[in-house]
Amino acid sequence: MHTNYLVIGSGVAGLTFSVKIAEKFPDRTVTIITKSSEEESNTKYAQGGVAVVLNSEKDSFNKHIKDTLIAGDGLCSPSVVEMVVKEGPKRLEELINWGANFDFDTSGNLDLGKEGGHSESRVAHHKDITGFEIERALLTRAHQLQNISIFPHHFAIDLITNHHLKEAKPIKDACYGAYVLDQKTESIFTIKADRTVLASGGIGWVYGHTTNPVIATGDGIAMAYRAKAKISDMEFVQFHPTAMYNAMGNQSAFLISEAVRGFGAYLRNKAGERFMPKYSEQAELASRDIVSQSIDSELKKTGDTHVFLDCTHLDMVAFKKHFPNIYQKCKAHNINLETDWIPVVPASHYLCGGINVDKHGKTSVANLFACGECTRTGLHGANRLASNSLLEALVYAHNIFKYLCDDSLKAIDLKIPEWNDEGTITPKEHILIQHNLHQLQALMRNYVGIVRSNNRLTKAVKHLDLIYNEVEDLYKESKICTPLCELRNMINVAHLIINQSLERKENKGGYFNVDNVKKQTRF
Known part of the structure; x- marks a missing residue:
């Protein structure tokens, strides 16, 4: 199979690039492969929203830049931060034009939330299921374009690189597509691509206890690593402070959005003490690393398995309006938010490092691009500011698109060997x-x-x-x-x-x- 653009992943990053490039070049083919159903991705579970500067009276680009740099603890790339923040309003406007719905206030302006680490309210959201809404809108647009083909339940085994070629290598360290497993037929086939875009999401399942879905197994980063792409900042795994505690342990944990603490919820230990003020002047609104480490410290002192998030003092009418999904999820777990505290514990949530890319989304491997959580762009540094992830995915998907608009797309005529599994057997038990x-x-x-x-x-x-x-x-x-x-x-x-x-x-x-x-x- 041959395609002009192979996109691995169907979250906000992969879909945004695909829609843009398909609209620009209707005579070129875009092939999206995703290992689960087409809508299953980390994007789908993003509750918070898109951090973007829209209220010029109170907010400014400089404030958003400063908040991002503070969260990144000196390891952000200032030029990247400035570029991403300033692109934000345009990228959000595109989403709205594509049909994504966001919440508006009574004055007709976007209802902007405030999350940990932000100095102003600047998070555009759709209730507490923003990622789900963005995914819906992008998939709807993608299906309207004739030159986009989406292959669900197709797993990328490995990128095709010089390592796989038997003939002379025309380019050092280049990517020519991928070997792909059709999970329904269990057949492996080759997708030869002029350009390949990794948009494969995060790594949460490496830790087991995570807010990520079970598909978040770091596939794109691992494939890029084996293809000799440069990868860095992998030590910066962000743990979300408030995942609902589940005594069963090893399964995806339901995320209690940071916006709930922005709404006024308190963290308490088993004794009922509100402990965050002794760790940070920002208390519950401190950045995620501080809140997670504070909870970890409390649990080590007491030997408890979890702490609690107290919403009992909040306006429940307003809470249900802002967080209907969270309210219903708690209710399903027999937690009455008017009277009960939510048991919470930090869980693996987001990777700040990954595949190194430049401002155009180019990796160190020719013909290979990447965007979204699988990348290290320089935006997050040592710690991601809340709701900057969807923003980053939108901006870098756009940047790859812009770069490839000027690409002559000259395909390299190569014979790609078929996948060889001679001598292997099907394992009888797993x-x-x-x-x-x-x-x-x-x-x-x-x-x-x-x-x-x-x-x-x-x-x-x-x-x-x-x-x-x-x-x-x-x-x-x-x-396989x-x-x-x-x-x-x-x-x-x-x-x-x-x-x-x-x-x-x-x-x-x-x-x-x-x-x-x-x-x-x-x-």
């Missing part, structure tokens, strides 16, 4: 895959969590080697299946997180290592 998956997730939670140490990280390297060797043996002898490929990808991602954590000698943003502390800290 117990080894599941066992190693649970081992990996427990390792990452216990050794590479919110607060790290050199001792735990060093031990993690040894434990990961054992898992890696067993899984590689299984991979070599087995026919999605769970095995996902596990292999997660092991690659874990390797990057652990080793880049060991390389960091200074605590920054979301990264906290007790052995890097030279002076007394707030913890």
